[in-house]
Amino acid sequence: MPQASLLRQITDFANRANPYPLYEELRRTPVLHEADGPYVISSYYDIEALLHDPRISSDAAKMTATGDDELSEPETTGLPPSFIRLDPPEHDRLRRIANSSFGPPHRPTRIDSMRGELAQIVTDLIDGFGDARQIDVVDGCAYPFPVTVICRLLGVPREDEPRFRAWVDPIVAGLDPDTRTSAESERVAQEARLQLGMYLNGLVEQRVKEPRDDMLSDLVNSRGPDGAMTTMEVLTTAVLLLIAGHETTVNLITNGMLTLLRHPEYLQRLRQDPILSVKIVEELLRYEPPVQLLPQRTCITDIEVRGVTIPKGSRIWLVLAAGNRDPERFKDPDRFDPDREDLQHLGFGSGIHSCFGAPLARLEAQIALSELARRLENPRLVEDPPPYRPNAVLRGPRHLNVDFDGLNP
Amino acid sequence: MPADYMGWLRREGRIVIVGASLAGLRAAETLRAEGFAGELTLIGDEPYEPYDRPPLSKAVLLGMASPHHTELPHRREIDAKWRLGVAATGLDLAAKRVRLADGDEVEYDRLLIATGVRARPWFKEEEARLDGVCLLRTRDDAVDLYRRLKAGPRRVFVIGAGFAGSEVASACREMGLPVTVAERAGAPLVGALGGVIGAVASDLQLENGVDLRTHVTVTGLEGDAVGRVRAVHLSDESVVEADVVVVSLGSLRNTEWLAGSGLGAGPRGIACDAGCRAFDFRGIVTDDVFVAGDVARSPHALFGYQFLSLEHWGNAVAQAQTAAHNMICHGADRRPHLWMPAFWSSMFGVNIKSVGVPPMGEQLMITQGSPAERRFVGVYGYQGRMVAAVSFDNTRWLEFYQRQIERGAPFPVEFPTTDRRPEGRQPVDADFPDPSLPSHGPMVTLSGYSPADQQLVFHPARH
Amino acid sequence: MRLVVDLNKCQGYAQCAFLAPDVFAMHGEESLIYNPHAPEEQRERLARAVAACPVQAITADGLDSTGERHTGSAQGASDAR
Numbered sequence: 001m002p003q004a005s006l007l008r009q010i011t012d013f014a015n016r017a018n019p020y021p022l023y024e025e026l027r028r029t030p031v032l033h034e035a036d037g038p039y040v041i042s043s044y045y046d047i048e049a050l051l052h053d054p055r056i057s058s059d060a061a062k063m064t065a066t067g068d069d070e071l072s073e074p075e076t077t078g079l080p081p082s083f084i085r086l087d088p089p090e091h092d093r094l095r096r097i098a099n100s101s102f103g104p105p106h107r108p109t110r111i112d113s114m115r116g117e118l119a120q121i122v123t124d125l126i127d128g129f130g131d132a133r134q135i136d137v138v139d140g141c142a143y144p145f146p147v148t149v150i151c152r153l154l155g156v157p158r159e160d161e162p163r164f165r166a167w168v169d170p171i172v173a174g175l176d177p178d179t180r181t182s183a184e185s186e187r188v189a190q191e192a193r194l195q196l197g198m199y200l201n202g203l204v205e206q207r208v209k210e211p212r213d214d215m216l217s218d219l220v221n222s223r224g225p226d227g228a229m230t231t232m233e234v235l236t237t238a239v240l241l242l243i244a245g246h247e248t249t250v251n252l253i254t255n256g257m258l259t260l261l262r263h264p265e266y267l268q269r270l271r272q273d274p275i276l277s278v279k280i281v282e283e284l285l286r287y288e289p290p291v292q293l294l295p296q297r298t299c300i301t302d303i304e305v306r307g308v309t310i311p312k313g314s315r316i317w318l319v320l321a322a323g324n325r326d327p328e329r330f331k332d333p334d335r336f337d338p339d340r341e342d343l344q345h346l347g348f349g350s351g352i353h354s355c356f357g358a359p360l361a362r363l364e365a366q367i368a369l370s371e372l373a374r375r376l377e378n379p380r381l382v383e384d385p386p387p388y389r390p391n392a393v394l395r396g397p398r399h400l401n402v403d404f405d406g407l408n409p
Numbered sequence: 410m411p412a413d414y415m416g417w418l419r420r421e422g423r424i425v426i427v428g429a430s431l432a433g434l435r436a437a438e439t440l441r442a443e444g445f446a447g448e449l450t451l452i453g454d455e456p457y458e459p460y461d462r463p464p465l466s467k468a469v470l471l472g473m474a475s476p477h478h479t480e481l482p483h484r485r486e487i488d489a490k491w492r493l494g495v496a497a498t499g500l501d502l503a504a505k506r507v508r509l510a511d512g513d514e515v516e517y518d519r520l521l522i523a524t525g526v527r528a529r530p531w532f533k534e535e536e537a538r539l540d541g542v543c544l545l546r547t548r549d550d551a552v553d554l555y556r557r558l559k560a561g562p563r564r565v566f567v568i569g570a571g572f573a574g575s576e577v578a579s580a581c582r583e584m585g586l587p588v589t590v591a592e593r594a595g596a597p598l599v600g601a602l603g604g605v606i607g608a609v610a611s612d613l614q615l616e617n618g619v620d621l622r623t624h625v626t627v628t629g630l631e632g633d634a635v636g637r638v639r640a641v642h643l644s645d646e647s648v649v650e651a652d653v654v655v656v657s658l659g660s661l662r663n664t665e666w667l668a669g670s671g672l673g674a675g676p677r678g679i680a681c682d683a684g685c686r687a688f689d690f691r692g693i694v695t696d697d698v699f700v701a702g703d704v705a706r707s708p709h710a711l712f713g714y715q716f717l718s719l720e721h722w723g724n725a726v727a728q729a730q731t732a733a734h735n736m737i738c739h740g741a742d743r744r745p746h747l748w749m750p751a752f753w754s755s756m757f758g759v760n761i762k763s764v765g766v767p768p769m770g771e772q773l774m775i776t777q778g779s780p781a782e783r784r785f786v787g788v789y790g791y792q793g794r795m796v797a798a799v800s801f802d803n804t805r806w807l808e809f810y811q812r813q814i815e816r817g818a819p820f821p822v823e824f825p826t827t828d829r830r831p832e833g834r835q836p837v838d839a840d841f842p843d844p845s846l847p848s849h850g851p852m853v854t855l856s857g858y859s860p861a862d863q864q865l866v867f868h869p870a871r872h
Numbered sequence: 873m874r875l876v877v878d879l880n881k882c883q884g885y886a887q888c889a890f891l892a893p894d895v896f897a898m899h900g901e902e903s904l905i906y907n908p909h910a911p912e913e914q915r916e917r918l919a920r921a922v923a924a925c926p927v928q929a930i931t932a933d934g935l936d937s938t939g940e941r942h943t944g945s946a947q948g949a950s951d952a953r
Contacts, residue, residue, distance in 0.1 A: 096901060099901075103886060103889070103890050104886050104889040104890065104893065104897060104898040105889075105897065105898040105899065105900060105901070108889060108890075108893040108897060108898070109893050111890050111891075112890065112891065112892075112893050112917075275916055275919060278919055278920050278923045278924075279923055282923050282924070342928075343923075343928070344926070344927065344928050348926065350926060354885060354926065358885075358887060358924075358926075359886075359887055359890035359891055359924070362887075362891070362920070362924055363891070366920075
């Protein structure tokens with residue numbers, strides 16, 4: 001009964017290092033429904049269609065299906081749902097306000113103008129390797145980099161960044177299905193959330209009185225046609241940007257370094273030509289997407305996909321990582337090939353919920369990978385596969401130990 | 410025809426493309442991409458290499474792009490002979506020759522006609538010559554209009570509130586210029602999207618400070634002593650002073666040069682089959698003359714085989730690629746042009762997009778969002794079927810509706826959608842103007858069911 | 873460098889406007905305007921924008937060293953879909 005256990009195998013930690021053969025098996029049943037489980041969609045065109053289907057909802061309240069779903073996260077932040085878990089028009093309104101502080105049309109150069117700062121953060125981190133000849137790419141670069149960036153964007157003062165990270169770490173750890181079953185880690189995460197919420201609330205109060213050039217100030221003082229966010233909405237949005245914009249980027253960078261070390265010809269080319277990082281990152285988003293699947297969709301009416309009727313209120317999983325390797329869509333899908341001409345991947349999702357922080361994630365990964373490639377002399381994987389985090393959705397190595405011979409200036 | 414005629418044609422045949430704009434360029438690229446190695450000639454009446462037109466009424470007027478620099482990127486080398494700045498003036502089907510304005514003649518083995526459309530000028534020639542009376546279709550038009558707008562006229566007057574006219578009005582308001590728009594129908598965009606959506610476009614114009622006059626026509630343009638336009642006279646007997654007048658009354662198809670050629674070419678374009686082969690005026694399909702882009706009128710299987718003339722950017726690209734492919738392959742390998750009609754426009758900061766054929770729709774349902782908020786999706790239905798959808802700042806849903814249209818989904822829309830408002834639960838009359846009334850430049854014209862419907866008498870082009 | 877955006881494909885994800893803000897701009901929340909003639913100093917940003925477009929709607933020439941960008945058959949197929 002291999003099929004009955006397919007989802008179990010995908011969530012089984014033993015298969016975390018290489019789930020792709022399981023995804024291939026999954027695609028043989030494009031709409032997989034094991035007793036009581038979610039409806040699992042794994043082919044590219046179906047996923048793409050459902051991401052643009054107005055009968056699909058991201059609102060947890062619309063989900064009526066019972067049964068166990070080990071991947072759908074409980075809303076444990078103690079805050080109202082963020083826009084990622086809302087449908088239009090609420091989703092659109094909150095996302096527009098958040099965007100008015102983040103990107104075009106209102107802030108067209110906010111991200112572009114951070115490029116120098118991003119490069120400097122990476123340079124400082126790599127300089128910090130000092131005389132070491134072995135580093136953990138995760139702890140040494142891929143992890144601290146995005147947290148520092150999100151702190152600067154939101155407006156967390158530099159002197160508070162260490163405190164801030166101390167709260168973020170257990171919260172992110174709490175997202176892992178395995179660790180959240182432990183009462184102790186849940187208690188720690190809960191405590192951290194409380195502390196973080198109080199800290200952010202304090203910052204928000206400051207920014208109401210004394211706005212600065214940061215996102216928190218913009219969000220609490222937004223006066224556009226969509227009105228202002230309430231304090232609760234600001235906190236929810238800030239926590240969303242923090243969590244969602246963070247773990248994913250860690251994994252994108254770490255998966256990227258791992259993939260490059262497994263394909264040294266591209267590591268070599270990247271060293272000669274840093275702009276190749278642009279194509280490398282796009283192919284990575286297809287080949288090793290940091291968000292493997294979207295487990296939180298449902299449908300507000302019965303819908304039919306490939307002849308299968310999915311009843312209203314069902315849990316639907318969209319397995320982006322399986323769609324990204326669908327041979328019906330991509331030629332030679334299991335080959336890592338940054339020179340691909342036809343690369344319309346699902347790495348950031350698509351439709352109205354497509355990744356809010358995508359441009360920042362792209363720049364961060366491009367800069368981190370090209371700098372790591374340039375600075376590390378003769379880097380070598382210490383173990384392959386590296387140890388992975390438990391999370392099947394936000395999938396990536398927990399450590400990526402690399403030996404190298406020295407640092408280029 | 411020798412068995413290997415196609416092989417010979419592909420190796421050393423002569424292909425002539427009349428019309429050196431988007432369709433002509435993309436056709437040339439496709440011919441080379443598919444292995445055509447013979448002689449390729451592109452003929453264009455403008456002295457410029459192929460340039461993109463949509464930016465002329467948007468990015469150019471908004472100061473984001475120069476009207477001199479909207480040349481299209483080439484997807485590949487096309488190794489063509491360019492005959493630019495010289496119009497084609499005649500076609501000899503029997504001798505397979507195109508006559509040029511400079512007296513030259515160019516012979517072909519296969520011909521592609523992609524001469525497009527031009528702006529319909531103001532109908533009173535003397536008034537049209539007044540300084541300050543402008544059109545907006547070509548690069549030269551855009552250079553001229555942009556210069557005049559930058560000079561800070563006291564008021565701009567736009568005749569016609571179709572997409573182009575509305576885009577000009579939007580740019581004027583963005584530049585802080587007072588602008589009056591006159592429209593014969595009851596609202597802007599009604600020819601393309603109907604009265605319900607037109608009312609939304611009306612509100613957009615009014616909110617943005619446009620002096621919108623509907624249900625009126627312009628009766629005359631008044632010049633001053635030195636021949637500059639100074640006022641516009643309207644059918645309600647009002648007079649509006651303006652020193653720039655933009656005539657935006659739709660377009661005319663460039664088919665006059667084919668008069669007497671024997672092709673089925675006239676004011677409504679050149680009829681062709683779904684494979685882009687032109688019909689002669691008897692309704693018989695030709696083997697060596699192909700048509701693509703704005704000037705073509707071809708049957709669409711998804712819309713009851715009606716002949717569609719689509720002045721859409723995407724149609725020009727897709728039809729050019731299909732025509733080019735079909736020009737150099739055997740019959741069994743030919744492809745039909747089955748492009749799903751789609752267009753976009755942008756005005757007053759709102760993105761308007763559509764798929765399908767809205768003017769075919771009798772009824773409309775707002776399935777997502779709200780017209781009052783300027784963010785919505787509307788679905789058009791005809792005889793129980795979904796035939797089109799339009800979105801205002803909601804483009805990410807549109808591909809879903811495109812698939813529904815492709816599959817002949819029923820109308821009224823049977824399923825619930827997220828963000829359905831109470832007013833979107835029932836269909837309403839889409840409120841298109843009576844097609845028998847005169848109208849300027851709807852985006853689509855529908856006619857007849859087969860070439861046999863055309864009379865076997867050839868009427869010379871009349872505009 | 874010349875470029876053109878297929879605005880039928882464009883869904884307003886604005887990746888290009890984030891990554892090359894001097895070439896691409898959002899006009900309102902969803903509609904894109906752009907300079908079809910990007911200056912040479914924008915080469916790297918333009919390359920980032922072209923690659924990042926989630927619907928692969930941007931065609932630019934002169935980006936690769938060969939000066940030729942071949943987007944032939946794949947593009948044709950998706951246009952016709």
